Amino acid sequence: MATQTYTVTGMTCSHCVNSVSAEVGRLPGVTDVQVDLASGAVTVTSDQPLERTAVAAAVDEAGYELAS
Numbered sequence: 001m002a003t004q005t006y007t008v009t010g011m012t013c014s015h016c017v018n019s020v021s022a023e024v025g026r027l028p029g030v031t032d033v034q035v036d037l038a039s040g041a042v043t044v045t046s047d048q049p050l051e052r053t054a055v056a057a058a059v060d061e062a063g064y065e066l067a068s
Contacts, residue, residue: 001031002049006042007067008059011035019062027058040067 008020017035020042025033029047036042042059044050056066 001045001047003043003045004050004055006044006052006055006059007040008035008042008064009040009067010064011037011040013037016062016064020059020064023058023062024055027054 011017011020014037017037021033021035024030024042024044027044027046027050029050030044031047032043032045034043044055052066059066
């Protein structure tokens with residue numbers, strides 16, 4: 001198991017949280033996604049470490065952006 005935390009910008013409500021959780025949760029190997037709206041922290045648990053580009057693409061698909 002691998003756990004990685006990312007910061008996502010632009011989230012303002014529970015719909016944002018649900019969108020990001022759903023898109024990131026579709027990545028292969030992801031077993032859990034926890035989103036803290038207040039801080040923008042997205043913690044992803046997966047079978048193997050994920051490529052940052054894959055997570056960034058999923059977040060982008062949800063309409064948001066990973067902080068650099």
